[in-house]
Amino acid sequence: MNNRDEPANAVPRRAVLAGLAVLAGAAACSGGPVGPRRLRIASSAGDLGAGLADLVNRHLRDVEASVVTPMASAGTVDLIARGEAEIGLSQTDLLGVDASVTALARVYDDLLHLVVPADHPITTVDDLRGRRVSVGETGSGTAVTAGRLLAAAGLTAGAYVRSERSLDNATAALTRGDLDAFFFSGGLPVARIRELSARTRIRIVDLSGWAGALRSTYSDVYVVRNVPTSTYQAPPSATIADATLLLASASLPDALAYDVTRLLLERRDVLAVAHPALEALDVRSAAATMPAPLHPGAARYYRSVKP
Structure with missing residues:
Protein backbone atom coordinates (compact mmCIF):
# COMPACT_ATOMS: atom_id res chain seq x y z
CA MET A 1 0.00 0.00 0.00
CA ASN A 2 1.40 3.44 -1.01
CA ASN A 3 2.08 6.29 1.36
CA ARG A 4 -0.64 8.91 1.04
CA ASP A 5 1.93 11.65 0.23
CA GLU A 6 3.59 9.67 -2.61
CA PRO A 7 2.33 9.37 -6.19
CA ALA A 8 1.09 5.94 -7.13
CA ASN A 9 4.05 5.28 -9.45
CA ALA A 10 6.75 6.62 -7.05
CA VAL A 11 9.65 4.41 -6.01
CA PRO A 12 9.30 3.72 -2.29
CA ARG A 13 11.76 5.70 -0.18
CA ARG A 14 12.90 2.51 1.54
CA ALA A 15 13.91 0.98 -1.84
CA VAL A 16 15.86 4.11 -2.83
CA LEU A 17 17.81 4.06 0.41
CA ALA A 18 18.55 0.37 0.00
CA GLY A 19 19.84 0.95 -3.52
CA LEU A 20 22.12 3.77 -2.37
CA ALA A 21 23.51 1.54 0.34
CA VAL A 22 24.33 -1.15 -2.23
CA LEU A 23 26.14 1.40 -4.46
CA ALA A 24 28.10 2.76 -1.52
CA GLY A 25 29.14 -0.72 -0.52
CA ALA A 26 30.27 -1.53 -4.06
CA ALA A 27 32.34 1.66 -4.20
CA ALA A 28 33.97 0.81 -0.89
CA CYS A 29 34.81 -2.72 -2.05
CA SER A 30 36.31 -1.44 -5.29
CA GLY A 31 38.53 1.04 -3.48
CA GLY A 32 36.60 4.13 -4.59
CA PRO A 33 37.21 6.12 -7.80
CA VAL A 34 39.79 4.69 -10.18
CA GLY A 35 42.88 6.91 -10.45
CA PRO A 36 45.12 7.52 -13.51
CA TYR A 108 67.92 5.16 -32.67
CA ASP A 109 71.34 3.58 -33.20
CA ASP A 110 73.76 3.72 -30.27
CA LEU A 111 77.29 4.38 -31.55
CA LEU A 112 80.27 3.49 -29.39
CA HIS A 113 82.49 6.59 -29.21
CA LEU A 114 86.16 6.33 -28.26
CA VAL A 115 87.06 9.98 -27.72
CA VAL A 116 90.66 11.27 -27.54
CA PRO A 117 92.31 14.71 -27.87
CA ALA A 118 93.03 15.53 -31.51
CA ASP A 119 96.81 15.66 -30.95
CA HIS A 120 96.99 12.42 -28.94
CA PRO A 121 98.84 9.45 -30.50
CA ILE A 122 95.96 7.02 -29.78
CA THR A 123 94.69 5.91 -33.18
CA THR A 124 93.74 2.26 -32.50
CA VAL A 125 92.33 0.24 -29.60
CA ASP A 126 95.76 -1.29 -29.01
CA ASP A 127 97.15 2.20 -28.41
CA LEU A 128 95.15 2.30 -25.17
CA ARG A 129 97.79 0.14 -23.47
CA GLY A 130 99.21 2.00 -20.50
CA ARG A 131 96.78 4.90 -21.01
CA ARG A 132 94.19 6.39 -18.65
CA VAL A 133 90.83 5.24 -20.02
CA SER A 134 87.25 5.60 -18.81
CA VAL A 135 85.03 2.71 -19.91
CA GLY A 136 81.75 4.31 -18.78
CA GLU A 137 79.78 4.04 -15.58
CA THR A 138 79.60 0.67 -13.84
CA GLY A 139 76.91 -1.54 -15.35
CA SER A 140 76.01 0.94 -18.08
CA GLY A 141 75.46 0.03 -21.70
CA THR A 142 78.69 1.84 -22.54
CA ALA A 143 80.63 -0.28 -20.05
CA VAL A 144 79.16 -3.50 -21.47
CA THR A 145 79.97 -2.70 -25.09
CA ALA A 146 83.39 -1.17 -24.33
CA GLY A 147 84.24 -4.15 -22.14
CA ARG A 148 83.44 -6.55 -24.95
CA LEU A 149 85.53 -4.54 -27.39
CA LEU A 150 88.53 -4.40 -25.07
CA ALA A 151 88.27 -8.13 -24.36
CA ALA A 152 88.16 -8.87 -28.09
CA ALA A 153 91.29 -6.73 -28.49
CA GLY A 154 93.06 -8.63 -25.72
CA LEU A 155 93.25 -5.66 -23.36
CA THR A 156 92.63 -6.85 -19.82
CA ALA A 157 91.99 -4.31 -17.05
CA GLY A 158 95.67 -4.34 -16.09
CA ALA A 159 96.76 -3.35 -19.59
CA TYR A 160 95.51 0.22 -19.11
CA VAL A 161 94.62 2.56 -16.25
CA ARG A 162 90.92 1.93 -15.96
CA SER A 163 88.27 4.26 -14.53
CA GLU A 164 84.47 4.19 -14.67
CA ARG A 165 83.26 7.75 -15.11
CA SER A 166 80.01 9.38 -16.10
CA LEU A 167 80.03 11.27 -19.39
CA ASP A 168 80.14 14.65 -17.66
CA ASN A 169 83.04 13.52 -15.48
CA ALA A 170 84.90 12.02 -18.42
CA THR A 171 84.63 15.11 -20.63
CA ALA A 172 85.85 17.32 -17.77
CA ALA A 173 88.78 14.99 -17.04
CA LEU A 174 89.79 14.86 -20.71
CA THR A 175 89.74 18.66 -20.86
CA ARG A 176 91.95 18.91 -17.76
CA GLY A 177 94.41 16.35 -19.12
CA ASP A 178 93.56 13.85 -16.37
CA LEU A 179 92.29 11.29 -18.90
CA ASP A 180 93.70 10.08 -22.20
CA ALA A 181 90.52 8.59 -23.65
CA PHE A 182 86.95 7.71 -22.80
CA PHE A 183 84.19 5.52 -24.19
CA PHE A 184 80.56 6.55 -24.48
CA SER A 185 77.69 4.92 -26.33
CA GLY A 186 74.93 7.17 -27.67
CA GLY A 187 72.97 8.35 -30.68
CA LEU A 188 74.44 10.96 -33.02
CA PRO A 189 75.13 13.58 -32.01
CA VAL A 190 75.87 13.14 -28.31
CA ALA A 191 75.27 16.64 -26.93
CA ARG A 192 78.05 16.53 -24.31
CA ILE A 193 80.63 15.33 -26.85
CA ARG A 194 79.54 18.04 -29.28
CA GLU A 195 79.96 20.62 -26.52
CA LEU A 196 83.41 19.19 -25.78
CA SER A 197 84.38 19.47 -29.44
CA ALA A 198 83.38 23.15 -29.39
CA ARG A 199 85.87 23.80 -26.56
CA THR A 200 88.76 21.56 -27.62
CA ARG A 201 89.79 19.60 -30.69
CA ILE A 202 88.99 15.89 -30.44
CA ARG A 203 89.03 12.75 -32.55
CA ILE A 204 86.69 9.76 -32.59
CA VAL A 205 88.88 6.66 -32.95
CA ASP A 206 87.77 4.33 -35.74
CA LEU A 207 86.42 1.08 -34.25
CA SER A 208 84.70 -0.34 -37.33
CA GLY A 209 87.24 -3.13 -37.75
CA TRP A 210 85.99 -4.80 -34.56
CA ALA A 211 82.38 -5.28 -35.65
CA GLY A 212 82.99 -8.78 -37.02
CA ALA A 213 84.72 -9.95 -33.85
CA LEU A 214 81.90 -8.68 -31.67
CA ARG A 215 79.26 -10.25 -33.89
CA SER A 216 80.94 -13.64 -33.88
CA THR A 217 81.77 -13.63 -30.17
CA TYR A 218 78.80 -11.88 -28.54
CA SER A 219 75.83 -10.92 -30.69
CA ASP A 220 74.83 -10.32 -34.28
CA VAL A 221 73.21 -6.98 -33.34
CA TYR A 222 76.44 -5.05 -33.96
CA VAL A 223 76.74 -3.03 -37.16
CA VAL A 224 79.09 -0.36 -38.54
CA ARG A 225 78.00 3.27 -38.59
CA ASN A 226 79.80 6.38 -39.85
CA VAL A 227 80.56 9.49 -37.80
CA PRO A 228 80.68 12.39 -40.30
CA THR A 229 82.98 15.37 -39.85
CA SER A 230 79.98 17.64 -39.31
CA THR A 231 78.91 15.76 -36.18
CA TYR A 232 81.79 16.89 -33.95
CA GLN A 233 83.96 18.98 -36.29
CA ALA A 234 86.46 16.12 -36.21
CA PRO A 235 87.97 13.87 -38.89
CA PRO A 236 85.41 11.36 -40.21
CA SER A 237 85.46 7.88 -38.74
CA ALA A 238 83.35 4.76 -38.36
CA THR A 239 82.47 2.72 -35.31
CA ILE A 240 80.40 -0.18 -34.02
CA ALA A 241 76.78 0.39 -33.10
CA ASP A 242 73.65 -1.38 -31.96
CA ALA A 243 70.08 -0.18 -31.60
Missing part, protein backbone atom coordinates in the same frame (compact mmCIF):
# COMPACT_ATOMS: atom_id res chain seq x y z
CA ARG A 37 47.04 4.61 -14.96
CA ARG A 38 50.67 4.56 -13.86
CA LEU A 39 53.38 4.48 -16.52
CA ARG A 40 56.89 4.18 -15.09
CA ILE A 41 59.64 4.77 -17.66
CA ALA A 42 63.05 3.23 -16.93
CA SER A 43 65.59 5.70 -18.28
CA SER A 44 69.11 6.79 -17.40
CA ALA A 45 69.90 10.43 -16.72
CA GLY A 46 70.17 12.45 -19.92
CA ASP A 47 68.20 9.93 -21.98
CA LEU A 48 64.87 10.76 -23.58
CA GLY A 49 62.77 9.20 -20.81
CA ALA A 50 61.99 12.54 -19.17
CA GLY A 51 60.89 14.06 -22.48
CA LEU A 52 58.66 11.07 -23.23
CA ALA A 53 57.12 11.24 -19.74
CA ASP A 54 56.32 14.92 -20.31
CA LEU A 55 54.63 14.14 -23.64
CA VAL A 56 52.55 11.36 -22.08
CA ASN A 57 51.42 13.58 -19.22
CA ARG A 58 50.42 16.36 -21.60
CA HIS A 59 48.70 14.31 -24.29
CA LEU A 60 47.33 11.06 -22.82
CA ARG A 61 44.33 11.42 -20.52
CA ASP A 62 44.20 9.36 -17.33
CA VAL A 63 47.86 8.35 -17.61
CA GLU A 64 50.47 9.48 -15.10
CA ALA A 65 54.03 8.98 -16.36
CA SER A 66 57.20 9.18 -14.30
CA VAL A 67 60.85 8.27 -14.77
CA VAL A 68 62.51 5.46 -12.85
CA THR A 69 66.30 5.60 -13.00
CA PRO A 70 67.89 2.14 -12.99
CA MET A 71 71.19 1.55 -11.21
CA ALA A 72 72.53 1.61 -14.78
CA SER A 73 70.97 1.21 -18.20
CA ALA A 74 71.76 -2.51 -18.07
CA GLY A 75 69.08 -2.73 -15.34
CA THR A 76 66.19 -1.57 -17.56
CA VAL A 77 65.21 -5.06 -18.68
CA ASP A 78 65.27 -6.31 -15.09
CA LEU A 79 63.06 -3.44 -13.90
CA ILE A 80 60.45 -4.23 -16.54
CA ALA A 81 60.62 -7.98 -15.95
CA ARG A 82 60.18 -7.47 -12.18
CA GLY A 83 57.18 -5.19 -12.69
CA GLU A 84 58.98 -2.11 -11.35
CA ALA A 85 58.63 -0.24 -14.67
CA GLU A 86 56.16 -0.52 -17.54
CA ILE A 87 58.44 0.72 -20.34
CA GLY A 88 62.10 1.68 -20.69
CA LEU A 89 65.09 2.27 -22.95
CA SER A 90 67.81 -0.31 -23.52
CA GLN A 91 70.51 -1.21 -26.03
CA THR A 92 69.89 -4.44 -27.92
CA ASP A 93 73.21 -5.95 -26.84
CA LEU A 94 71.91 -5.94 -23.25
CA LEU A 95 68.81 -7.99 -24.03
CA GLY A 96 68.34 -11.56 -22.94
CA VAL A 97 65.50 -13.93 -23.70
CA ASP A 98 62.54 -12.91 -21.55
CA ALA A 99 58.97 -13.49 -22.68
CA SER A 100 57.73 -10.79 -20.29
CA VAL A 101 59.58 -8.04 -22.21
CA THR A 102 58.50 -6.76 -25.63
CA ALA A 103 59.26 -3.61 -27.63
CA LEU A 104 57.35 -0.55 -28.78
CA ALA A 105 59.97 0.92 -31.12
CA ARG A 106 63.53 0.95 -32.33
CA VAL A 107 64.41 4.50 -31.35
CA THR A 244 68.37 1.37 -28.60
CA LEU A 245 64.83 0.07 -28.15
CA LEU A 246 61.84 1.40 -26.25
CA LEU A 247 60.88 -1.75 -24.38
CA ALA A 248 57.57 -2.56 -22.73
CA SER A 249 56.15 -5.15 -20.39
CA ALA A 250 54.16 -7.79 -22.25
CA SER A 251 51.35 -7.09 -19.76
CA LEU A 252 51.08 -3.41 -20.76
CA PRO A 253 47.49 -2.87 -22.00
CA ASP A 254 47.29 -2.91 -25.79
CA ALA A 255 45.54 0.46 -25.94
CA LEU A 256 48.24 2.15 -23.85
CA ALA A 257 51.03 0.53 -25.88
CA TYR A 258 49.32 1.81 -29.04
CA ASP A 259 49.02 5.35 -27.66
CA VAL A 260 52.61 5.57 -26.40
CA THR A 261 53.94 4.31 -29.74
CA ARG A 262 51.74 6.76 -31.64
CA LEU A 263 52.88 9.63 -29.42
CA LEU A 264 56.56 8.74 -29.89
CA LEU A 265 56.24 8.78 -33.69
CA GLU A 266 53.85 11.71 -34.04
CA ARG A 267 55.77 13.95 -31.62
CA ARG A 268 59.31 12.89 -32.47
CA ASP A 269 60.08 16.44 -33.61
CA VAL A 270 59.47 17.68 -30.05
CA LEU A 271 61.76 15.01 -28.58
CA ALA A 272 64.40 15.63 -31.26
CA VAL A 273 65.01 19.16 -29.95
CA ALA A 274 66.84 17.64 -26.98
CA HIS A 275 67.73 14.35 -28.65
CA PRO A 276 68.72 14.99 -32.30
CA ALA A 277 69.19 11.25 -32.96
CA LEU A 278 65.38 11.03 -33.16
CA GLU A 279 65.35 13.14 -36.32
CA ALA A 280 65.97 9.94 -38.29
CA LEU A 281 63.10 8.06 -36.63
CA ASP A 282 60.36 6.91 -38.98
CA VAL A 283 57.67 4.25 -39.00
CA ARG A 284 59.69 1.72 -40.99
CA SER A 285 62.82 1.91 -38.83
CA ALA A 286 60.84 2.11 -35.57
CA ALA A 287 59.02 -1.16 -36.26
CA ALA A 288 62.30 -3.11 -36.69
CA THR A 289 62.72 -4.08 -33.03
CA MET A 290 64.28 -7.53 -33.26
CA PRO A 291 65.58 -9.33 -31.26
CA ALA A 292 62.72 -8.08 -29.05
CA PRO A 293 59.23 -8.89 -30.40
CA LEU A 294 56.77 -6.07 -31.01
CA HIS A 295 54.10 -5.54 -28.38
CA PRO A 296 50.68 -6.28 -29.99
CA GLY A 297 49.53 -2.72 -29.29
CA ALA A 298 52.58 -1.28 -31.05
CA ALA A 299 52.14 -3.70 -33.95
CA ARG A 300 48.55 -2.47 -34.35
CA TYR A 301 49.79 1.12 -34.56
CA TYR A 302 52.34 0.30 -37.26
CA ARG A 303 49.70 -1.54 -39.28
CA SER A 304 47.39 1.47 -39.02
CA VAL A 305 49.97 3.83 -40.57
CA LYS A 306 51.61 1.43 -43.01
CA PRO A 307 52.07 3.21 -46.36
